Amino acid sequence: MTSRIHHCNLQRLPLILAGIAALCLSGCDQAQPVTYKIPKEQRADTMPTMAAVTTPEKSTPSKMNVLPGMQQAANEAGEVNFTTPEGWEKLTASGIRKANLKVTTDTGSAEITILTFPGDVGGRLANINRWRGQVGLEAATDEDLPAFTTSYDISAHRGLYVRLEGETQSILGALLPFHGSTWFVKMLGDTSTVLANESSMKQFLDSIQIEDHAH
């Protein structure tokens, strides 16, 4: 078929295309917070049963326990060995904690823990921001990281040393990606105690040996 272009129609085409584009774009607007009024609602019991939302064992909070997956992951993770720095007190590690230590000075105290979780637990930044929240600091962005983190080798793997100085509470910690899981070593406590123990913390990190089945 030969093309017989009608000029009047041709002029309308961009309009039609623009209309279609506008229609496509209108789907992209983001939902906004809203306020609305509803008739008085009674909490609990009288609500309809929600099907398939939760498994029966989850439905009674009193029966809940450490999640099966977490405890298992903690059990399966390799053992960890370390040397307790002078002045630190070794407590019994329990549950998902791989190690539990404590240090007390004249001006306060701090707790040192080692934990491990499968995966990257939400990513480096999310975890660091969680810690920042714990010592009353604003959330940071990736660009801010160099200001308070340095790379640090632990148990022959490349980790990240984090120094978070808060007003009353501070954290010295390390994140270590280790063959598909992440280890967290953290000293959390009164700022004076934490800062006074920075060299002990580094000594402690250097002494950590994680059982490694991957090599």
Added chain:
Amino acid sequence: MKALLQFFASLRLTVVLLSLSMVLIFFGTLAQVETGIWKTQKDYFESALAVWAYPEAWIAYDKLYWLRIPMPGGYLLGGMLLVNLIAAHVTRFTLSAKKAGIFLIHIGLILLLISELLTDVLSEESQMPVDEGSSSNYSQEYRNNELVLIDRADPDFDTVHSIPIALLKPGKTVLVPDSPLTIRTISYYPNAQIGRAKEGSAPVDSPANQGVSVKMNVVVTPAAVTYAENEINTATAYVEVLGPEGSLGIWLVSNVIDDRFPPQMVTLGEQSWEIVLRLKRHYYPFAVELLDFSHEKYPGTEIPFNYSSEVMVRHNDTTKNQKALIYMNHPLRYEGLTFYQASFANDDRTSIFQVVRNPGWILPYVSVLLMGVGMLVQFGMHFFKFLKKRATT
């Protein structure tokens, strides 16, 4: 411009686009086995570009794991087909009595493509479970959540401040509309496992300093997002609530921390709000009361033969009250919504309705009607021509 228009109007393009559509449907079907229908629809048909990856379950995955096949997605193909058809009309077709049938068929097709887009953009689906003998005035989206602050101070009504989950971004703040509060998100997990630490164990490492998390020593473990059809993601977040004077505390909220738990209250002076993260709700000016649910099975089997719900819809405006029977392929259309019988639970005492709001629902019917009439006209014309010819010979 002329060359461009000719390219978009060419029949060759139509054939290529239709072939690519077949490829997309083929790989979409393969992907559905892995990821379920909801995610496949999003990835393949409601997108401009789809990438198929070699499934882990297939043989020789260890050698072919790198295999990826990119292809144009549904939006791109549908959009191009629409442009193709419109451009073809602009360049080639002139409306004449002889071509009226073809014209109708094409208009129907254009309408069908547009209605599909309208449905994707405008339609909302949610579910409404109702127990026998009780009623419900809201439905909830099983794949979407909201953070709400509920003010119950007024004796006549509750005020709900709702924040869409998409706005809960770690480190970001959101103003709560019509209230003095601001929410700062500490962390957000689209799916997580939530449990209680062992009795007697030390307090868990948690940013929360208020509510259930502290009282019950709750452990949160982030989990991978599930797309399985009968599973719900446990959306979970740590949020800080700020008043005009500063922080009021940090709460753990999650869609499994619901009415079974004591309410988590945010208090500022005389005012207080319950803070809840829940499946996104849609409230209606009417309530659906389930009078009776019946579930018939084929004799001697557990296979459902028919299930139906007898409902009474009670509207604030009582003149709109309506009784209806909802069963398979027989939904209730009411106030721009369609209620389908979707499922049941709780030993046949709870009926679950799929509630669909689709402003464009009538369009596919119109387009199919147009195409049907078009075909009748077109083939009818040929038929009568043939009859005439036969009569003259």
